[in-house]
Amino acid sequence: MTELVVENLTFQVRGARLVDRASYALRPGELVVLLGPNGAGKSSLIRTSLGLQTPTSGRVTLGAEDVVSLNPMQRAQRVSYLPQIRPMAWPNHVRDVVALGRFSHGAAPGRLKPRDAEAVDRAIKASDLAHLADRPTDTLSGGELARVHCARAFAAEAPLLIADEPTAALDPRHQFRVMDMIQAYVAKGRGALIVLHDVRLAARYASRLIWMKNGQIIADGPPVETLTAQRLEEVYGVKAKVDNGRVELESAL
Amino acid sequence: MTRSTWLNPVLVVLSLLAVFVACFLGSTPLSLTRVLAALSGTGDVGDQIVVWSIRLPRALAAFLVGAALGISGAALQGLLRNPLAEPGVLGVSASASLFATFSIYFGIVAISPWMLPVFAIIGALAATALLALAAIRTQSVVTLILIGVGLSSFAGALMSLMMNLAPNPFSLSDMINWMLGSVANRSFREIWLALPFMAAGVLILWITRRGLSALTLGEEAASGLGLDLRRQRVFTVLGAGLATGASVGLAGAIGFVGIVAPHIVRPFVGHDPARSLIPSALLAGLILVLADIGVRLLPSTNELKLGVVAALIGAPAFIWIAMQRRAVHD
Known part of the structure; x- marks a missing residue:
């Protein structure tokens, strides 16, 4: 079983401590949401956890191995990473973009082995993109494009998924659809760590919440335990009401 | 992709046809049977000399130079995620031709004929390496193109300086040849000097092509997919530098084919x-063979330089592609 274990991770650039002694674990079967205000160090934590940047101190293990000892392809086979969505360089076809998800298995668009082609088909189906599969990506709406990016992250069929704000700039319906897709991915026995800014969405889908502030993890636990008005005030500086998992944000403090 | 399956065979056939047609052009008119006989090595000795040592090498040089520039352009565009990246625009060709001129000016070529392609390649690699270093620091391709403009201007200024100080009109005209780009009077000997480097460059680009697809999603996502970004940069720069440098060593600086050909190919x-x-690569080779045929057919007193014609077609295409781009991409 592939498990991501982060121990005492610190990441520092030019004197600024972006991640400060953070420890957490991500296991298959869990949908973990990482919460925190802008600049809390969420993206840095994710990138350091993936070995995309070298930690100043601390250790990350993926399964039995140290993440820095894995080459990029081996790492990508274990964890699928969906960074914040950037514009595509070329107007590729949807199927080809999803096929890029098979990169870590040695495949490339137009050169898919049967096993890769099946994974791509499954991801396209899971993301409800079958009718768009042959469309160029520059003709898609923002919501459709977000689904394409999710599909390519799913196509890797890695045991773990890490996604940085996959619902950013989406309308409420598409936010639900993307989160439903991720939930279905987790239901197949995989694990996901998702950065969200929408606390209500997080409360609705997460099996666990990790709260971050000033580079530190200040709380880690199921929504029922960690989602409180006091915590929202402490982390985000907002006045809020929390009632039985229902969140109402009232004003900035 | 049914369209891409016939694309390469069609381009190969057209290229062979164009090289064949180019064998008919020249001061001595030759009939179809005489050209065919000369090509197969059975014809008149004079015809064989005309075809094998003048016309065929010239056409092949045009094709090889085009192919090297075309594949370098396509690869650099993939690496930098921008359709305007090209050896000429990025200053790689200018820097290669500066080094080539340098080796002629100081008589380094006299040491060994390999010195010319080697110097051109060093120039090309220096420029591509500088660009790749800049690409790590900046995400903006506009910045890179501006650096390329700076490189081109600087190389141009140093070339002008050398021309200014040229000891005799002979070396002056030699330098102008490298600046303008031409495949006139090339022999198989010169082709053999450039070919190993071109082949090495093309091979490197071909082997590492998969990473260019991944870069479509941006560098962050590409690293997430499992791409070793640093390695990809090094190999693309090395491959494009070798291929471009060798092509400049063979024909001087010929611009814009590396933009036009990939632009036409991409939708397919x-x-x-x-x-x-x-x-x-195939299309850019074909374009240069055709352009070189055009150069010879145009009724002008001095034969036009291939690089001049390529720029006359390519530069407006560059402006047009630039104007088509939406602000979103950068």
């Missing part, structure tokens, strides 16, 4: 940088 291969490499 689903805009995938990896799959655009080979057809871009």
